[in-house]
Amino acid sequence: MNWWNWLSDFFTSPDHRSGPDSILHRVSEHLLFSGEALLFATLLAVPLGLLIGYTGRGVTLVTAFAGAARALPTLGLVTLAVLLAGVGDTAVLIPLVALAAPPLLVAAVEGVRGTDPDVRDAARGIGLTHPQVLWQVCLPSAAPTLLAGFRTATVQVIATATVAAYVGLGGLGRYVMDGLATRQYAVTVGGALLVVLLAVAAQLFFSLLARFALPAGVRAQQRAH
Amino acid sequence: MDDEPIVRWYWIGDHLGYLGHLLADHAVIALLPVLIGLLLAVPLGLACARFPRLYQPLSAVFNIVYALPSLAVFVVLIPYTGLATQATVMIPLTFYALAVLLPTTVDGLRAVPDAVRQAATAMGYGPWHRLTSVELPAAVPYLIAGLRVAAVSSISLASVGALVGRGGLGYLFIDGFQRTFPTPIVAGIVLIAALALAVDVVLVVARRLLAPWAVREKGAGS
Numbered sequence: 001m002n003w004w005n006w007l008s009d010f011f012t013s014p015d016h017r018s019g020p021d022s023i024l025h026r027v028s029e030h031l032l033f034s035g036e037a038l039l040f041a042t043l044l045a046v047p048l049g050l051l052i053g054y055t056g057r058g059v060t061l062v063t064a065f066a067g068a069a070r071a072l073p074t075l076g077l078v079t080l081a082v083l084l085a086g087v088g089d090t091a092v093l094i095p096l097v098a099l100a101a102p103p104l105l106v107a108a109v110e111g112v113r114g115t116d117p118d119v120r121d122a123a124r125g126i127g128l129t130h131p132q133v134l135w136q137v138c139l140p141s142a143a144p145t146l147l148a149g150f151r152t153a154t155v156q157v158i159a160t161a162t163v164a165a166y167v168g169l170g171g172l173g174r175y176v177m178d179g180l181a182t183r184q185y186a187v188t189v190g191g192a193l194l195v196v197l198l199a200v201a202a203q204l205f206f207s208l209l210a211r212f213a214l215p216a217g218v219r220a221q222q223r224a225h
Numbered sequence: 226m227d228d229e230p231i232v233r234w235y236w237i238g239d240h241l242g243y244l245g246h247l248l249a250d251h252a253v254i255a256l257l258p259v260l261i262g263l264l265l266a267v268p269l270g271l272a273c274a275r276f277p278r279l280y281q282p283l284s285a286v287f288n289i290v291y292a293l294p295s296l297a298v299f300v301v302l303i304p305y306t307g308l309a310t311q312a313t314v315m316i317p318l319t320f321y322a323l324a325v326l327l328p329t330t331v332d333g334l335r336a337v338p339d340a341v342r343q344a345a346t347a348m349g350y351g352p353w354h355r356l357t358s359v360e361l362p363a364a365v366p367y368l369i370a371g372l373r374v375a376a377v378s379s380i381s382l383a384s385v386g387a388l389v390g391r392g393g394l395g396y397l398f399i400d401g402f403q404r405t406f407p408t409p410i411v412a413g414i415v416l417i418a419a420l421a422l423a424v425d426v427v428l429v430v431a432r433r434l435l436a437p438w439a440v441r442e443k444g445a446g447s
Contacts, residue, residue: 070377071421073384075395076414079402083410084231159294166388167402176300180388185304192297199292 010190030171034157037096045101049108054134062109066102074099074160082167092164099160100153107149111142140215151206158199233408248416251393255383258315259375262322270330287324295382299389309390318379325375333367334360366439369432373425380421
């Protein structure tokens, strides 16, 4: 049980350097699934969440729904989707979107609701329309919460996309499952390590984004607290 | 798959005992780690609330722990804990639960207003007495909020354990997939969601009993 040998075997194996089973290819497959899932989840959840947060209608319902969605087991959804829709991108995307949408929805709702009511009133008072208030006042003030939601969703999707390999799809889970099936431990551990690295990289990316890319006013407010 | 219905009810009727057995196994695998996580989170949280310097690195570590894919961790543990054993699945789940519960515990302990703390001291409470009768009760709503998140994710994650041979209801997913028979998969999803819902209801009731003021304050506030 020698970790160094395992990992050097994994990273130096010719199969993992070029071709369909190369590390670069598997990583890009993994990122593609995850990116698509996050994109669809964002398109579904964020506009809805902003609207619900702004109007304050259906907040209880959304919170309950998001809690319930968290209980859905991804492995179950993936296997069911494959049986119903066949092996393909849809089969992975549906469960991953189901995984990513609830945290994004909750973050959008909470972020908009967290806007200082006085600031909202003031924006209305100086003549902004409702869409303008939502876009120019609530959205920037929701940005930190939204970003935290994106971080949670991204990390979970990257970590969970591993399961896609069970039903015969690609991505880094391929190494984990294939290594397990052929009892090549080096491959399994190498694949697992790569997923961890990707997830940690995503976390770092979002921490940096939170530090440098938030609107200047929001950052000033955070410093003041 | 063309003429296979999504659910064949007779299969469920025929396998009630089996489903019950898997449900019980699932509950143990998923919830015991949450309980152990809670038992670890309280002393760790106390230490972190007292020594804030400890909290920064610990929370960074647990942020990373939370990012670890469960399947990968299960697989890495197999040589140490064995294939298809409860420990292989329960050890990672304990750490995931701890990763959720530690921040909520620290938040809860920090939420006690200083004035309340000082009032307790002024009334002659020693540190231990103050902890057990003022600070911990005040943290209960936070702890239960953390427990709700931890329990639901643990119940859902435990099913991944089926891929390493021990996943309670998760086994139904493997079984159904291998036989292209959706009924067990649907049964598994429904039972997992039902288990999560039941545990959530228990926790909400527990909060009402243990911290009735939290419910009242929330009601008065909104």
